[in-house]
Amino acid sequence: MFLILKKEVFAPDTFLWEVAAPEIADAAEAGQFAMVRLKEGGERIPLTIADFDRERGTVTLVVKVVGRSTEEMATYSAGERFLDFIGPLGAPTQVKGKNHIVLVGGGLGVAPLYPILRSFKELGSGTTTILGFRTRNQIFWEERFRLLSNQLLVMTEDGSYGRHGTTIDALRFILSGEVPVDEVMTVGPIGMMQAVAEVTRPLKIPTFASMNSIMVDGIGMCGSCRITVEGKVLFACVDGPDMDAHKVDFEELKVRQNRFKKEEIASLKKYRGECALKKEGRIF
């Protein structure tokens, strides 16, 4: 069992767990993911590692409620324990010293960008960080990013905080500036990562995106997370999560992300029904 040391609620549907897992913290590198299994019969939930602290022996996850299992995760509090924690998984982000790198994070994708930023910073790279949120109350970790970024742009789609606009607007603005950019790294919704790739493609700036395709085992066995990259089948769990964003077939990925839409809706409905019955004391 793994102990949740801290829980922080960022927004109604977004929360953070800090989990005691010294061995995973010791091995983790920026860009890797982990899997949570809450209880017997539970799903293996893949989550990109948002932070790790080797001295404290902790791993931090930032989670958005998107379905049955993440909704159940949200019911856990600090001090509670969950069954299985597996990681680190996937290949770490290739962090090499660059003159200047731009990091683009959208929504939940902001979280795993943090250890990537830290790694680049440690190697002395110049960093511009672009964070995008829908609205003000979804913003988290602004200060953490500000401390390590040479330049930080916070964007909100409704203009309620920071600059009004999308991460793509900000990226265009940065790329039209005078500082030459060596590489762009992006984590976030598929549509956003695809748009980032389209902005950097004509400029021939190497661009990497973190793939969050649907997984079962996460250790290179089932092939559920396969992605077409330049016509070749690659697996996000062992070949990724980072992939060359200019080569990924994002349109296909979008369709594949809906593979279990029907089942997910039914499962969430069933779970909520059971929760309601539990509240009423009709099942235990």
Added chain:
Amino acid sequence: MERRSKTILRQKVAMPEAPALERRNGFQEVSLGYTPELAKVEADRCLLCKKPLCVPGCPVAIDIPGFIRQLSDGNLPAAYEILKRSNPLPAVCGRVCPQETQCEVKCVMGRKGEPVAIGRLERFVGDWGVAHGAAEEVEARLTGKKVAIVGSGPAGIACAQDLARAGVAVTIYEALHEVGGVLVYGIPPFRLPRKIVNQEIEGLKRLGVRIERNKVIGKIFTIEQLLHTKGFDAVFIGTGAGLPKFMGIPGEHLNGVMSANEFLTRVNLMHGYEKADTPIGMGDSVIVIGAGNTALDAARTALRMGAKEVTIVYRRTEKESPARLEELRHATEEGIQFCWLTQPVRLHGDVNGSVVAMECLRMELGEPDLSGRRSPRPVTGSEFRIQADTVIYALGTVANPIIARSTPCLKVNQQGYLEIDPQTQMTSIPGVFAGGDIVTGSATVILALGAGRRAAQGILQYLGLSREEERGEGHGLTMPAVSRAG
């Protein structure tokens, strides 16, 4: 001793089975095993050959006439002891071994009738042993040596058992949350009940073997760390099968298309058969591509998960199918349909990106290829379509890259499988051994068990623990030819 009736039965004693129409709706075991009376009758068919042909057919050289004689005499503990001496998992192998291409094919009884049902007898004795907790608790003198085993599948179990009996402190690192490897994520419970696997694992624990689940070696600890910071004296790698193969035909990205590994993992490992949380993503009409044991497992699992129609598509004929004969018969009885000599060429999808049909070509058999099987070639203009909302690929796997990528000096072949010394199973790194599918590619449980045992001998030798009298022919663990069955 009066052991034989006057007339010798030409046919095997049939093994009781759950009726096809009943069993296809659930995950209870299909073959029910012999009763003691049936086992006795079948055991009495064995001629107890002085120079048995069956034994060399067995990849781990079980003393087959030896255990059958004890069974025939009603001495089950002795029969079980003989099995266990060569095979760490008799109850498992009695169920999943391709006996018809290994031991039974060699049996002289088969010349004028059916061979002795060696597999069914092995299963009977194995089940007796498991039910009676008969795996001996060896009071091994601890040697002070520590070995890490990567993977808790058949190869790892076999290696762990032999090492623990020799007084080595063994820790198994399992990547998944359940222990048993392919025995739990791959082979479905209707063919291998979970109880059998769990009892075998309990036996390992009684021998003092430690098992750590959810530890992916190559990620949380590297092989180098196991040897240099974790204090293990040697490591055995038995990580098993890897990523699934696809064909590279148009439409494989469509939703509803998945590998047998994925489908079986969702149902078996994630307990889809008990309606656990993980979705299955299966529709009403299912096509399975391939005709090996995994393909049949996937097809029969689909039926049990509620598919209305399940069709197996294979480019050769039934004769070339690498599946166990019994599984082919069971699948047919349960209503699986077979499209032999059929080659998929394209998958068609709808506007939502979900698969709706498979386009195929009829094939005909040409000259035998390198594997001795007649190679199929397409009949021109024979295109046709099969409707399907689920397509499952069971075409085998490629090597899992995790260990190789994280272990710089480890030699692999062109396909990514680990290179070993066939005598000792040692890899290119001293003290690091390997066996099972990560060395051979997809093979059988029994070959993995044999490799695990050979590696245990290699490790004991490497650690200076092997006793002279146990070396050489005693263990009968020479490298066998790879059999055709999967």
